[in-house]
Amino acid sequence: MKKNVVAAQMYTVREFCQDLAGVKSSMEKVAKIGYTAVQVSGFGDVSASDVAKIAADNGLTIASSHMNWERFLNDLDGIIEEHQLWNCKHPAIGGIFRGYEGPDGVKRFLDELAPVAEKLASVGMDFSYHNHSHEFVRFDGKPWFQLMVDQSTPEQLKLEVDTYWVQHGGGDPAYWIRYCGKRQPLLHLKDMVITQQREQRFGEVGEGNLNWPAILEAAEEVGVEWYFVEQDRSYDRDPFESLAISYRNLNKMGLS
Secondary structure (H helix, E strand, O other): EOOOOEEHHHHHHHHHHOOOOHHHHHHHHHHHHHOEEEEEOOOOOOOHHHHHHHHHHOOEEEEEEOEEEEHHHHHHHHHHHHHHOOOOOOOOOOOOOOOOOOOHHHHHHHHHHHHHHHHHOOOOOOOOEOOOOOOOOOEOOHHHHHHHHHOOOOOOOOOEHHHHHHHHOOHHHHHHHHHHHOOOOOOEEOOOEEOOOOOOOOOOOOOOOOOOOHHHHHHHHHOOEEEEEEEOOOOOOOHHHHHHHHHHHHHHHEEO
């Protein structure tokens, strides 16, 4: 079994993480499930030093984060300082949206990214892009996501493939994991469930219809470092229980 690689994306339980007491309680619950690492995202006004202490008190590695792109452009020194407090080398964004459409948008993003990535590299950090499904809109026969990957270098840009959102965009998660190759230290795991009313829903890993043997085989091939469990919505289920179900199922698949 591949051990100590499964992390909880705290965005899953963001509604409970809007103050210091909530972050403390949430990290305690996540650690009790069995997780040994987290991705910081969706927190309220809680200081980076408090987050670092709470994680350490619960034996949790802060393996990555999600920050918004505007903050990378306007407060990169602050991001670096926070991640140094967390001993975290993988800051990331959850995606970019309006203003970056089409091939011109790819160029704009990569032009803006160049000095950001250079400064992060100078302090031993990298930068990862997390996809949704809108990046799989095609331009000149290729998805926007592919244009971004092809026009950037591994030193400049890492990828954080999200399995659900690739599938939602009409792609094959295992294919795109292999396409991104060894430039993805991070991977987002979430399943897709179809209801009797033909509604697509976020699901716990192993409870939906994604091809997990193929996904995890591809991830192993390319050397993914951290496997983040994220569920944007848990519907009528407690999101901590969703994290627990995914963790147990991943254990059965050979990850812990």
